[in-house]
Amino acid sequence: MTALQQELVITVVKVLVLFNVLLGLFSLMTYVERRVLAFMQFRLGPNRTGPFGILQPVADGIKLFFKEEVAPAGANKWLFVAAPAVSIVTAFLSIAVVPYGGTVHLFGRDISLQIADLDVGVLFLFAISSLSVYGIVMAGWAANNKYTLMGGLRSSAQMFSYELALGMSWVGVIMLAQSFRVADIVESQAGGFWHWNFFRQVLGFLIYVVAATAEVNRTPFDLPEAETELVAGFHTEYSSMRFALLQMAEYVNMITASALGSNLFLGGWLSPLPQFIPDSPLWFVLKLFVCLFFFIWLRGTVPRIRYDQLMDFGWKVLVPLAALNALLTGAVVVFPR
Amino acid sequence: MTTPDAVLFYVFAAVTLASALVVVGQRNPMYSAFALIVTLCSLSAIFGLLGSPFIAVLQVIVYAGAIMVLFLFVLMLLNVKAEDAAEGSGSGILKGVGVALAAMLVVQVGIVLQHAGRGMAASGFDASARRVAHVLFSAPYVYVFEATSVLILTALVGAVALAKKEL
Numbered sequence: 352m353t354a355l356q357q358e359l360v361i362t363v364v365k366v367l368v369l370f371n372v373l374l375g376l377f378s379l380m381t382y383v384e385r386r387v388l389a390f391m392q393f394r395l396g397p398n399r400t401g402p403f404g405i406l407q408p409v410a411d412g413i414k415l416f417f418k419e420e421v422a423p424a425g426a427n428k429w430l431f432v433a434a435p436a437v438s439i440v441t442a443f444l445s446i447a448v449v450p451y452g453g454t455v456h457l458f459g460r461d462i463s464l465q466i467a468d469l470d471v472g473v474l475f476l477f478a479i480s481s482l483s484v485y486g487i488v489m490a491g492w493a494a495n496n497k498y499t500l501m502g503g504l505r506s507s508a509q510m511f512s513y514e515l516a517l518g519m520s521w522v523g524v525i526m527l528a529q530s531f532r533v534a535d536i537v538e539s540q541a542g543g544f545w546h547w548n549f550f551r552q553v554l555g556f557l558i559y560v561v562a563a564t565a566e567v568n569r570t571p572f573d574l575p576e577a578e579t580e581l582v583a584g585f586h587t588e589y590s591s592m593r594f595a596l597l598q599m600a601e602y603v604n605m606i607t608a609s610a611l612g613s614n615l616f617l618g619g620w621l622s623p624l625p626q627f628i629p630d631s632p633l634w635f636v637l638k639l640f641v642c643l644f645f646f647i648w649l650r651g652t653v654p655r656i657r658y659d660q661l662m663d664f665g666w667k668v669l670v671p672l673a674a675l676n677a678l679l680t681g682a683v684v685v686f687p688r
Numbered sequence: 689m690t691t692p693d694a695v696l697f698y699v700f701a702a703v704t705l706a707s708a709l710v711v712v713g714q715r716n717p718m719y720s721a722f723a724l725i726v727t728l729c730s731l732s733a734i735f736g737l738l739g740s741p742f743i744a745v746l747q748v749i750v751y752a753g754a755i756m757v758l759f760l761f762v763l764m765l766l767n768v769k770a771e772d773a774a775e776g777s778g779s780g781i782l783k784g785v786g787v788a789l790a791a792m793l794v795v796q797v798g799i800v801l802q803h804a805g806r807g808m809a810a811s812g813f814d815a816s817a818r819r820v821a822h823v824l825f826s827a828p829y830v831y832v833f834e835a836t837s838v839l840i841l842t843a844l845v846g847a848v849a850l851a852k853k854e855l
Contacts, residue, residue: 430722471817474745481753485725488760492718500764507761511754531817 365466366447373446377602378408384647391651418591423494426588430493435593438486438600445479446603448472449610450534452620452632464620464632465534472533473525476611477518480566484510486600487568487585494588502584505574505658512665513565513572519673520558523680524548524615533611537619544623548616554676556616558669560645563608565665568601570650574658609642610635617642697737703730721759728752740815 382397382405389396398404422431452464469475484507491503525531527548528539540547549556565572576584586597613619613635620635622628656664703726710723728751735744824833 430718469741471741471745474742474749474817478745478748478753481749481757482725482729484757485722485760488757488764489722492764500767504761504764507757507764511757511761514753 361462362466369446369466370443373443373603373606374599376606377599378412380602380606380643381411381598382408383643384650387644387647388651391648412595415591415595420591420593421588423496423588425495427493427495430489431588432593434486434490434493435589435596435600436486437489438483439596439603441479441483441486442600442603442607445476445483446607446610448475448533449607449614450537450619451610451635453534453630463534468532468534471531473521473531473536473615476533476607477514477521480517480604481514483600483604484514486597490589490597491585494585496588498581498583499585499587502576502581502587506568506585509568509572509574509661509665510566512662513562513669516558516665516669516673517562517566519670519677520555520562521615522673522677523552523555526677526680526684527551533614537614537621540618541621541625543625544618547618547621549618552616552676552680554672555680558673558676559612559616562665562669563612564646564649565661567604567608567646569605569646571653571656572661573655574661579655605646606639606643609639609646612642613638693737697734700730700733700737704734717763718760721756721763724759725752725756728756742817742820743815 385407386396386398386404396404397407400406400410422428447466448469450463450465450468454463487506487510488503491499491501491506494500524536528536530536530539536548540551544550568574568576574584576586581587586594589597617638618634619638620630620632622630622634707723707726707730711720711727714720714723729748732744732747732752735741735747823829
């Protein structure tokens with residue numbers, strides 16, 4: 352095999368492994384979310400299927416497979432089918448540039464634990480997340496239903512507004528690392544937990560948390576699906592596996608946001624105390640789960656905010672704060688103490 | 689000789705042209721908007737193939753990501769239905785002008801293609817973020833660049849002032 356073919360084989364293996372891990376993590380998250388939420392609300396949650404109800408995602412999957420695919424009579428056939436596909440493709444594309452470990456030495460080769468190591472990794476993520484709104488907009492418009500249309504409209508305005516804050520919250524981190532590569536940004540935080548961007552970029556981190564929550568449509572920013580006012584928002588008319596795909600895209604986006612948060616702000620695979628405990632991809636997994644738990648915790652704690660509050664907060668608070676953060680970080684980088 | 693790059697180039701070029709035709713030919717504005725997004729994305733793939741991922745990513749962020757979302761938002765807000773075919777296709781003069789313009793375009797494209805080289809465009813040119821920033825923020829371009837940003841800011845403030853009289 353030539354070097355190119357070897358590279359190709361390694362990449363295909365990495366893609367397959369990551370794809371299946373993500374599918375597993377998605378079904379695990381549907382279970383964990385329902386259980387944790389239930390305990391926060393003094394309920395039990397799903398506990399009948401298998402030990403502790405752990406087989407609930409399997410049961411849900413089988414059920415969804417056998418449901419009938421229903422499309423409304425007035426729906427736009429092409430876009431109605433295309434919407435879940437667009438959602439899932441953009442969701443899986445963005446995780447490709449997120450590293451989950453440094454470089455490992457296997458079979459006499461250096462293998463980086465990341466599918467695509469782009470020089471413009473962070474920008475690529477930004478580009479894909481700006482495309483991810485189209486799946487929702489398409490779904491909302493194609494179903495030809497006033498509730499879905501409202502959901503689609505809201506999501507296009509919301510995701511567009513918070514994307515700006517999201518991108519600007521990364522500017523400080525990029526300046527400190529002097530690179531767009533995600534792996535470089537992680538390496539720039541080496542040397543113990545007090546070097547992590549979580550401490551060096553407090554404002555940026557807070558803006559990222561808020562904007563990422565809005566970007567993945569989680570409570571308190573789940574306006575596009577607000578079930579108390581819009582039935583189920585943009586996916587009201589979806590059933591069976593198409594619904595499952597939309598749901599999967601949502602969870603994968605949440606996983607990406609958590610993975611990115613732990614890489615950019617929580618030091619990725621770096622150990623908090625490198626003198627005593629070595630760096631390892633396990634740290635990344637631990638931080639990922641902490642972030643995922645945080646999303647669920649947020650959903651169990653904070654009520655949904657009103658739509659005008661959402662837009663006001665995005666444009667009048669988050670964006671100016673992000674600009675201020677970029678300015679301050681720039682000053683610190685350019686004028687050394 | 690067909691390298692993988694060349695094959696990919698032809699695929700994306702075909703997608704770009706086909707979706708661009710849909711943009712122009714489609715009566716339903718929503719279809720046109722979605723087709724334009726496809727055009728912009730496959731154009732960005734061509735930039736990527738030419739070895740400038742930075743430009744490719746910018747293309748998606750600015751055009752496919754930001755501008756098209758606003759287009760779609762307005763289209764959905766007004767709930768525009770398919771254009772009325774009867775309107776605007778009446779006058780013979782307009783048709784004549786259209787045909788003349790199309791003929792001119794064909795001639796121009798022909799001239800350009802005749803003078804263009806046969807090989808693929810130069811690949812691997814340096815369009816990294818660092819390089820682009822250096823060019824943008826140094827002597828000849830920096831004034832134009834800053835003037836443009838002031839212009840955009842002015843337009844922004846003007847739009848807000850017009851839209852919201854009692855601020």
